[in-house]
Amino acid sequence: MNCVDGPLQTGTESKKITPGNWCLFPLLLCCCILFSVPVSAGSTQDDFEFNPDVYEKKRLQWGGYVEGKLEHFSYNENSALYFLKFPDGDRTTLDRITGTLQLDGSYSLERTSFNWLLKGAANQDQRRYDDRADIFGAYLRLRPTDTLTIEAGKQSYKWGTGYAWNPAGFLNRRKDPNDPNEDLEGYTTVETSYIRSFGAAIESMAVSVSVLPVWQGVNEDFGRMETINLAAKLYLLVKNTDIDFIYFTGKSRSSRYGLDFAANLATNFAIHGEFAYVPHADRMVLEKDGSLTLQPSSTTSYLLGLRYLSEQNITTILEYYHNDAGYTEEEMNRYYELIDDAREEKRQTTATLLLEKALHAGQSGYGSFQTGRDYGYARVTWKEPFDIVYFTPGVTGIINLDDKSWTLTPELLYTGLSNWQLRLRYSWLNGTHDSEYGEKANENKIELRIRYFF
Amino acid sequence: MKNRLLYWFVVFFVAMIPENAPAIDGDELLRQVDANLQPDSYEMYRKLINIEPDGKKKEFVFYTVKKGKEKMVALFLSPASEKGRVSLRLGDNMWLYIPNVGRPIRITSLQSVVGGVFNNSDILRLDYHVEYDVNTITDKGETWALELKAKTRSVAYDRLKMTVDKKTVQPLDIECIASSGMLIKTLHYRDIKEFDDGIIRPARLMTDSPLHKGYRSVMIFAKMKKRKFDDEIFTLEFIPRVDELR
Incomplete structure (x- = not known):
């Protein structure tokens, strides 16, 4: 999920592309895009006709986007995670082209609708080709009244008010703070929601109850199998x-309690926050002797944030995130030391015992996304600077407040051509040895993404 | 029909006012302007066109429903890149829902979800008398000039200078002014026509701004008709299902 990380290398054989051919990909893609821009996007005809009948609702509705993405990663060959990905150290850069098709739609009949979200992607780098197709969502929605809704099937959950993190989003997939607006795969659930509006001090309320089973082939990656979990939100x-x-209980994950809020304090200023408490949270911790042990603990996580719009149309989002379930600096150092030892072992012998141990620790929690305890997040976007309409430059920064390592991602976004979205990004990771971003596999990444919506 | 009767009643009432009549109630006049612009509860379709100095245009189409003084929802129908987005307004609170992305996020009235000259408070506009008091009213012959002052600081524009046509009791031009005194934009209501249910109001709203020289935005109203809605429609939980109202 981390867009600043390169892909994990597997041992599968792949088609080879020569460097000469590789260089043609960006050129070809840019040509395709430029020559396919519709003339209507820049229409100068000065008529203001509007026929609303064209937009009358149809039973079958569908849409989506096609996307072309070019990425160039520069690896940090001295980093710990680089060694885990490429133990043979045979790679310094990665150039990858990815094509994605996303289809969404619905079929409605009176107060019943079937909704879907499908995503397919194929990518090619210098060595290998990969493709995959996923059903991100497919669910039936029944709405017997305006106040009651029943949904059954696979759908994505978005609980919580945080932009970059959602500690109280107990049914959410973990989003990428560098790209928090991307679609995420859902879980298969049955959910009932009831809404009431009062018009008093409590203006409205809604209760949602979700049942999430974890069986063979159903939500397998959620947690412990052969059980049914329950989540509720008021x-x-x-x-x-x-x-x-928010409340979650079940055997797949331990019970947990959450709270979130959001409020506008002024016409240009909003605040938000989340709080989550897990009374019995088990963590896999690397001991001094290199063994992994399960440590029972209770964890408290919280997030505080704000959003401010200046007179110059600059939007600033700031967040602070504390995660008790993360690892301390000392615990992370132990992990990086194990990888260093594994690297030394490989250099001097043919044994891979420590490498396997490090890989196992990675899979047990150390390798997950943003494993630290305290983070800061800042995103600043300037909409239409200097009267350049539909142009939005921005920068996103994430800092691990414990080890002071950080990543900075400036970007340029242009949406002036109807249904086209062009985004150019550069991500720069920086940190000392034994720090989170100093030990990531790559030290920078440049990305050009072009989307066409239909 | 009721609205039409009200309209003719107001026209008759205004025509009968002698030139040396005592000053009329500004707040009452503002309520009449609001009543003429939009019924209490309705649905409608709108097209919003942003026009650049070189004539290039970008268009958005919304389906909008409104109930009472402070509940309003706008669903984006076009372009494809925005389709399915929903803006909800409950009084001073505004949210934007982006399908498949996340829960509705709070947005502020001065932001613009469409770019161009219109901001969120223009697209999800409440009745003027809900947000403003009439400070002064001046008889200008065929029009009245109203100076409006925002009731609270949470209103997008601190002051409005509204020109109201005496014959139709409809607004013609509105200057939107910040607390600093700076003119933010001017709104021009044009093309009065009859919609369903006897609603007679301008079918176009045009705007320009000294802050965006050369840029214009136009809003075209269509298929406005009265319709009753449950309050529960105007909640965060209902936002993803707004399309089911059509």
């Missing part, structure tokens, strides 16, 4: 503040 709009109380 939403209240109190005065001008959104408040959610």
